[in-house]
Amino acid sequence: MVLAVDIGGTTIKAEIVDPALDAVRRADVPTPVPRPGPTTEAAGSGPAIVDAVIGASRDLLGDSAAEQRSRVRAAGVAVPGLVDAERGIARFSANLGWRDLPLAGPLRTGLGLPVVIGHDVRLAGEAEWRRGAGRGCDHLLVIVIGTGIAATVVSGGRTISGAAGQIAELGHVVVSPDGPRCGCGARGCLETIASATAIAREYARRTGGEVAGAADVVALLHTDPAAAAVWQEAVDALADGIRTAVAMFTPNRIVIGGGLALAGEALLEPLRRAVKVRAEVFGVPPIVGAAFGARAGLVGAALAAQQAAARAGSADG
Ligand SMILES: [Zn+2]
Numbered sequence: 001m002v003l004a005v006d007i008g009g010t011t012i013k014a015e016i017v018d019p020a021l022d023a024v025r026r027a028d029v030p031t032p033v034p035r036p037g038p039t040t041e042a043a044g045s046g047p048a049i050v051d052a053v054i055g056a057s058r059d060l061l062g063d064s065a066a067e068q069r070s071r072v073r074a075a076g077v078a079v080p081g082l083v084d085a086e087r088g089i090a091r092f093s094a095n096l097g098w099r100d101l102p103l104a105g106p107l108r109t110g111l112g113l114p115v116v117i118g119h120d121v122r123l124a125g126e127a128e129w130r131r132g133a134g135r136g137c138d139h140l141l142v143i144v145i146g147t148g149i150a151a152t153v154v155s156g157g158r159t160i161s162g163a164a165g166q167i168a169e170l171g172h173v174v175v176s177p178d179g180p181r182c183g184c185g186a187r188g189c190l191e192t193i194a195s196a197t198a199i200a201r202e203y204a205r206r207t208g209g210e211v212a213g214a215a216d217v218v219a220l221l222h223t224d225p226a227a228a229a230v231w232q233e234a235v236d237a238l239a240d241g242i243r244t245a246v247a248m249f250t251p252n253r254i255v256i257g258g259g260l261a262l263a264g265e266a267l268l269e270p271l272r273r274a275v276k277v278r279a280e281v282f283g284v285p286p287i288v289g290a291a292f293g294a295r296a297g298l299v300g301a302a303l304a305a306q307q308a309a310a311r312a313g314s315a316d317g
Contacts, residue, residue: 001068002305003060003075003113005053006120006297007031009095009147012049014056016064016072017302021131023295025064029056031096046090046098053077054110061111074312075113076305078120078297079103084165085118094183095147116308120144121167123300124257124292125152125159130303132291133255141251142290143170143242145260149191153249168245171195175240193237196260203230218263232270239274242287246279257290264289 006013012031015023032048061069081093088104107115125142134140140154149171153160171191172184179188192198196214203217204210207226211217220227242254260267272287292299
């Protein structure tokens with residue numbers, strides 16, 4: 001068994017995961033809010049988050065029967081932003097306000113377990129590729145749509161990384177040059193129109209009505225023309241972004257994950273149609289929903305921890 005942790009913008013989720021990747025126990029704690037000020041290790045929420053992860057993990061292990069606890073062999077942690085998995089450092093997160101935060105080392109000390117960290121979207125992509133909706137597929141795109149949009153690209157049976165280990169920042173492909181200003185400085189990036197956050201924000205702007213999130217907009221699709229219009233614009237923007245990715249990587253399957261994918265066919269059916277009219281010339285692959293839903297990051301962290309446990313075991317032997 002392993003411990004899996006997913007550090008999100010609002011919640012830290014932790015699970016004890018069995019070899020079949022099912023959660024045996026789970027705990028959620030709020031993510032500590034960054035202190036205002038310059039983004040540095042000391043000024044951001046980094047140290048508080050390390051403490052919160054250790055606290056939640058210890059509670060989870062402490063609540064378990066001794067026999068179960070003794071079988072937890074390693075921990076995997078899914079981290080947002082830029083991540084140096086090799087050195088165990090969370091390099092940068094604008095949302096969580098940290099820069100060059102040592103993560104694996106302090107967690108290893110605090111938990112007394114081997115600890116591996118990885119980028120949350122990469123781990124989610126690995127989970128879907130190895131064990132989920134992209135299983136058996138050597139040319140695969142896993143797109144995670146939540147507060148932002150990013151993708152894991154599998155090509156020729158390997159995941160592709162940037163020169164510094166980056167994932168594919170599909171959310172910052174410009175799809176509307178006169179569109180909303182993005183946090184990256186450009187205008188009309190895909191995620192300014194089609195992220196779950198952007199959809200909720202745009203609906204509220206147009207109607208003056210408050211919604212808690214994109215799921216509320218989905219619930220109004222058949223009764224509120226404004227909701228339907230905002231949704232279709234997001235679907236069209238996603239299709240434009242996917243067209244670019246299909247042209248570059250020609251995957252033979254596309255998996256859609258993250259919070260927005262919980263909309264299911266309300267998202268996938270119009271998205272397939274919109275991609276078909278744009279990308280038919282390249283050959284449009286099947287577009288399917290993620291298998292692990294909101295757990296994908298945790299499942300990927302568990303897989304990474306299983307590998308770390310196997311390495312530690314063989315080193316012991
Ligand atoms: Zn951008």
